[in-house]
Amino acid sequence: MSRSKLSQRIVRHSPSTGAGSPDVWGIYEPDTGSIQYICADPATKKAALIDVVWNLDPRNQRFSTGSMDQVLDLVAQNGLAVEWVLDTHPHADHVMASAQLRDRTGAPNAIGAMVPDIARIWADLYHLPEAFDPPRDFDRLFADGETFRIGDLQVRVMLSPGHTLGSITYVCGDAAFTHDTLMQPDVGTSRADFPGGDSGQLWDSIQEILALPTETRLFVGHDYGTDNRNEPEWEATVADHRARNRHVRDGTLRDDWIAIRDARDATLPLPDRILAALQINLRGGRLPAPEADGHSYLKTPVNRF
Template sequence: MPEPKVHELFEPVTGSWQYVVADPTSSSAVIIDPVLNYDAAKGVISTQSADELIKIVTDKGYKVEMILETHIHADHITAASYIQATLAKDQDYKPLVGIGGRIRNTQKMFGERYGIAASEYENVFDRMWEDDEAFSIGSLTVRAIHLPGHTPDHMGYKIGGNVFVGDSIFHVDIGSARADFPGGSAEAVYNSGRKLLALPDETKVWVGHDYPPDGRRAPVPFVTVKQHREENKHLKDGTHEAEFVETRRKRDATLAAPRLIHPSLQMNIRGGRLPAPTASGLRMVHLPLQVPDSPW
């Protein structure tokens, strides 16, 4: 099987890596974890980052067959629906949107939490992958790998000598993703990390985010399994599960909620589709209030 051509694009506001992955023999391609720009202070959604991905696709003459999500992101809004609609309109084909099959439970949980009708999030994903399910993009074979821990539904995608891991592990000097979201598990993050680091040494591990410490380096989209096994801050060889779990839980206890968690979850369970407009024409997301005990 030929190795894919990978185009990476960094979105600096949310620290997100996005990917266009193409079959060099057929020009079929997938987009992985695309991002919509969102100004929280103004409540304004824009599409600069997604349009850059579309420009790569157009300039290279790729046909995007699928848009793949690794999970329901809590720190940025997916551009999957926007890209799907734009390519369907401008290039006369409609890519499918795929995600792990366990997403149904996540949609139901957050739909109930935010008061979103099931009709707004059911059937928004065209493909829901089972664990270890394989599918084709041109002459490339993609294998969906269940990587729970950050979220219970989290999927990675192995394509040739590459694996796109979303938020399961990060660059070696950051280590691993938080495990304190609903359904998260530090033990599962550890086991998913060991699953990834059991892949061949030369496998490239492409991450969903990077947060360069104090700006001391540029964002890095991948390193090899060998580098992770030797250098990963949390998961390098010799790290025992109990040690990892203690470190991860202590770290998670210091973390604030992601700044964009509420709009992200509400949009992303819909696959990035906009909420239905109100009678006044506004599209709304809900913001829960934390209030003290009081008589009013």
């Protein structure tokens, strides 16, 4: 994933469309082109935080909390109470704020039930056989089809593998948080070449998302702008994608898309934070325990990628 050319921490509100529909705020994180979300029940003011970033400068491996602070300020300004700290998958391009938001809000943190399988792949790649234990570091691991509540709103978990083998989509009323499956319609789709990824699975996951009701608001995980667009975007309906998504609009054939996706992925460099990010994200957003000198250290595999 390329570094975003955009630079502003833009916030946009997508209002509830009526009973059963959440208020959604998207908060843009320009260093990694990530979109963080607040999904709130307008009636009870309960909210979930989704895919919030712990900022990392990859040059000196220094962390800062500007993005999660911004999200929590927005929560306070809108009189919301955080009920869940959610991630859609262990991100490769950014470090998750999950553990810190759990500490700061008291809300449980959660991710998908297949994350232990992702952790096994990376435990081998880092040769850290004992490091990752998702049931220890997340309060809930949601299985496909499982439901839970944000205030009075019901959320359904949809397993959406392909970008990772255990990514999940959160469907809440007429909103769905689709992470790294679709990109905006003028961009297309996300990559499927990280360890455990699979373009055929990603196609199938995208088709399941595009089978949601046509008015469903889809909120994507990343945007980097385009040659024609200097403002980030992150929301489009199922109908928008089916009419004009560059990669997967109605009429696209599975095998044609897989060929295009695999060819494009073969040209993409690894995200610059990936080897730090997975090592922390698979601990729920925790650094490795400090060593005897009181400092934490990350491990870097050499000549593996």
